[in-house]
Amino acid sequence: MQYYYWLGGICRGNLGRSLVYKEDVSALIGKRLPVTVHLGLVSLFISVSLGITAGIVSAVTRGSFLDQLITLLANVGVAIPTFWLGIMGIYFFGLKLGWLPIWGYTSPFQNFWLSTRQLVMPAVCLAVVPLAMMTRQSRSSMLEVIRQDYIRTARSKGLKERAVIMRHALKNALILIITLIGLQVASLFSGSVLVETVFNIPGVGRLLVNAVFSKDFVVVQACVLVVAALVAVVNLATDIAYGWLDPRMRQG
Amino acid sequence: MAHLLEVKNLRTYFHTEAGLVKAVDGVSFHLDEREIIGVVGESGCGKSVSQLSMLQLIPTPPGEIVSGEVLFEEANLLDYRQNSPQLRAIRGGKIGFIFQEPMTSLNPVLTVTRQITEVLELHLKMEKHAAQSRALELLKLVGIPDAARRMNDYPHQFSGGMRQRVMIAMALSCNPKVLIADEPTTAVDVTIQAQLLEVMKEMVERFRSSLVIVTHNLGLVARYVQRIYVMYAGRVVESGTVKEIFGDRRHPYTIGLLKSVPRLDQTKSERLVPIEGLPPNQMNMPPNCAFLPRCPYRIARCEREAWPILRPAGGKHFVACHVDVDVKERARETARS
Numbered sequence: 215m216q217y218y219y220w221l222g223g224i225c226r227g228n229l230g231r232s233l234v235y236k237e238d239v240s241a242l243i244g245k246r247l248p249v250t251v252h253l254g255l256v257s258l259f260i261s262v263s264l265g266i267t268a269g270i271v272s273a274v275t276r277g278s279f280l281d282q283l284i285t286l287l288a289n290v291g292v293a294i295p296t297f298w299l300g301i302m303g304i305y306f307f308g309l310k311l312g313w314l315p316i317w318g319y320t321s322p323f324q325n326f327w328l329s330t331r332q333l334v335m336p337a338v339c340l341a342v343v344p345l346a347m348m349t350r351q352s353r354s355s356m357l358e359v360i361r362q363d364y365i366r367t368a369r370s371k372g373l374k375e376r377a378v379i380m381r382h383a384l385k386n387a388l389i390l391i392i393t394l395i396g397l398q399v400a401s402l403f404s405g406s407v408l409v410e411t412v413f414n415i416p417g418v419g420r421l422l423v424n425a426v427f428s429k430d431f432v433v434v435q436a437c438v439l440v441v442a443a444l445v446a447v448v449n450l451a452t453d454i455a456y457g458w459l460d461p462r463m464r465q466g
Numbered sequence: 467m468a469h470l471l472e473v474k475n476l477r478t479y480f481h482t483e484a485g486l487v488k489a490v491d492g493v494s495f496h497l498d499e500r501e502i503i504g505v506v507g508e509s510g511c512g513k514s515v516s517q518l519s520m521l522q523l524i525p526t527p528p529g530e531i532v533s534g535e536v537l538f539e540e541a542n543l544l545d546y547r548q549n550s551p552q553l554r555a556i557r558g559g560k561i562g563f564i565f566q567e568p569m570t571s572l573n574p575v576l577t578v579t580r581q582i583t584e585v586l587e588l589h590l591k592m593e594k595h596a597a598q599s600r601a602l603e604l605l606k607l608v609g610i611p612d613a614a615r616r617m618n619d620y621p622h623q624f625s626g627g628m629r630q631r632v633m634i635a636m637a638l639s640c641n642p643k644v645l646i647a648d649e650p651t652t653a654v655d656v657t658i659q660a661q662l663l664e665v666m667k668e669m670v671e672r673f674r675s676s677l678v679i680v681t682h683n684l685g686l687v688a689r690y691v692q693r694i695y696v697m698y699a700g701r702v703v704e705s706g707t708v709k710e711i712f713g714d715r716r717h718p719y720t721i722g723l724l725k726s727v728p729r730l731d732q733t734k735s736e737r738l739v740p741i742e743g744l745p746p747n748q749m750n751m752p753p754n755c756a757f758l759p760r761c762p763y764r765i766a767r768c769e770r771e772a773w774p775i776l777r778p779a780g781g782k783h784f785v786a787c788h789v790d791v792d793v794k795e796r797a798r799e800t801a802r803s
C-alpha cells in the first residue's frame with residue numbers, strides 16, 4: 215500500500231520526506247543531481263573521447279609498440295580500484311605537490327576556475343576504469359570492422375589508408391561502440407559513489423551512501439529511481455545516435 | 467606483342483597458426499587488351515588470393531607474397547610498397563575489382579552514390595557535382611531501375627543482384643583497363659547470374675576493358691570467356707582457349723570439373739558426376755601431384771615424380787599432367803559404348 219502512495223507521489227513530483235534531513239527528498243536530490251551530472255559528464259567525455267581515440271590508434275597500428283603500450287595500459291586501467299586511485303591522487307597532487315585542491319565542489323557558474331580545479335582529480339579518477347574499458351572495446355570493435363569485406367573494397371578502390379579508416383571504418387566501428395557507452399553510464403554512477411565519498415563531493419552518490427548508513431530508506435529509494443531515470447535517458451540518447459549512424463536502423 | 471597484364475610465377479603463402487598454407491604456388495597467367503578470361507577451380511584453390519595478390523590486397527600478416535612478377539604497363543606491381551601512391555593509382559583507377567558478396571562488400575553506412583563518387587573524385591579529380599551526375603549515369607548504364615530516385619539509397623535497400631550492379635558501376639567508374647570479377651554471381655539467384663554476366667560483358671565492351679572472371683562454375687562462364695585457366699591447389703593445371711578446354715581437355719581434374727558442371731546443351735540422360743574425394747589440404751603438401759589421391763588415371767610415374775610443370779599441348783593449350791589422358795579417356799569412352 216505504501217508503495218502506491220509512493221508511486222502516486224512521484225507522479226506529482228513528490229519523492230517523500232527524508233527521515234534524517236527532515237527535508238523534501240526532491241529538494242535534496244535537486245541540489246545534488248547537477249553536481250553528479252557535472253562530474254559524470256566530464257568523466258564520460260574523458261573516457262569516451264580518449265578511449266575511442268586510443269582504441270582506434272591501437273587497432274590501426276596493430277602489433278606495433280604503440281599498440282602494445284596502449285593495450286598494457288588499458289589492461290592495468292581496468293583493474294585499478296577507483297578508491298585507491300583517489301587516495302593516491304589526493305596524496306600526490308593534493309598534499310605532496312599541492313597542485314590541486316583535495317576536496318569539495320563548487321558550481322562552475324559560481325567560480326569556474328575553482329570548480330574546474332576541484333573537479334580535475336575526481337573526474338579523472340572516475341574516468342580511468344571506463345576509459346580503459348572503452349579503449350579495449352574500441353580496439354576490438356575497430357579490428358572487427360577492419361577485417362570486413364567492405365574495407366577490402368575500399369582499399370581496392372585505391373583510397374588512402376586515412377580515408378579507409380576515417381570514411382569507411384570509423385562510422386561502422388562507432389555503431390558497435392555506441393552500445394557500450396550506454397552500458398558505461400551505469401558503471402560510471404557506481405564509480406561516482408566512491409569518488410564523491412573520497413573527495414567529499416556533495417552529489418547524489420554521497421547522499422546515497424549517507425542514506426544507506428543512516429537507514430534513510432526514503433532517500434535511498436529516490437536515489438535509485440533517479441539513477442534508473444538517468445540510465446533510461448542515456449539509452450534513449452544512444453538509440454537516437456544509432457539511428458543517426460546506421461542507415462539500416464532508420465526505416466526498420 | 468606484350469600482354470596487357472602478365473603474372474609470372476606468383477607465390478602467396480599464409481603463415482597460419484596451424485602451419486604454412488601455400489595458397490598460390492607458382493601461378494602464371496596473362497590477359498590481353500579487350501580479352502575476357504576465366505579462372506576456374508574448386509573453392510579454396512587460390513583463385514581469390516592470386517587475384518588479390520596482384521594489387522597486394524591480401525592481409526599481411528598472415529599473408530606474404532613470396533615471389534613473382536605482376537607486369538602491367540611496363541612496371542612490376544610487386545615492386546611497389548603495399549600502400550604506395552603508385553599502387554593506389556592503379557587500384558580502382560586502372561584495375562577495378564568486383565567481389566563475391568555484394569552485401570558485405572559494399573559499405574553499409576554510405577550511400578551507393580557516395581561509394582561511386584569517392585573513386586571518381588580520387589582518380590579522375592572530379593568535383594562533387596560532376597562526380598554525382600557521372601555516378602547517376604553509371605547506375606543507369608548498369609541497369610538500376612529508377613536510378614535517379616535511388617541514388618541516395620543505402621546498400622541494404624537493394625537486392626543482391628542490384629547491389630552487384632552497383633559494384634560493377636563502381637569498379638568501372640574510372641574506366642579501368644582491367645576488371646577483375648571474383649565470383650561475381652556466386653551469391654545471387656541462378657536467374658540473376660546470367661543477367662549480371664551480360665551486364666558485365668556489355669560494360670567491358672563499352673569501356674574497352676579486359677575482364678577476368680573468377681568462378682567455380684565453368685559451365686556458367688563458358689560463353690563469355692575466350693580463354694580459361696583451371697586452378698587446382700594453388701597452381702594452374704590446364705589453360706587454353708574455350709575450344710581447347712571444352713573440346714580437348716587433357717587434365718584429369720578439368721575432365722572431372724566438366725563432368726560435375728551442369729550445362730545448357732546437356733541432355734537429361736547425361737548424369738552429373740561430382741569429382742570424388744576432397745580438395746587437398748594446402749598445408750604440408752606432398753611434392754608430387756596434388757590431384758593424385760583423387761585421380762582416376764594415375765600411373766606409377768605420378769607417385770614417383772614431382773608435380774608436373776605446364777607443358778604445351780598445341781595452340782594456346784597447356785597442361786600439367788604426366789599422363790596422356792586424352793588417349794586413355796578415348797579408350798574408356800569406346801569401352802563404354
Ligand SMILES: Nc1ncnc2c1ncn2[C@@H]1O[C@H](COP(=O)(O)OP(=O)(O)O)[C@@H](O)[C@H]1O
Pocket residue numbers: 480482487489507508509510511512513514515516525528529748
Ligand atoms: N586471410 C587468410 N588467412 C589464412 N589463410 C587464407 C587467408 N585467405 C585465404 N587463405 C587460404 O588460401 C587458400 C586459397 O584461398 P582463396 O584464394 O580464397 O580460394 P578461392 O579459390 O576459393 O578463392 C585457402 O586454402 C585459404 O584457406
Ligand SMILES: [Mg+2]
Pocket residue numbers: 510513514515648649
Ligand atoms: Mg574466392
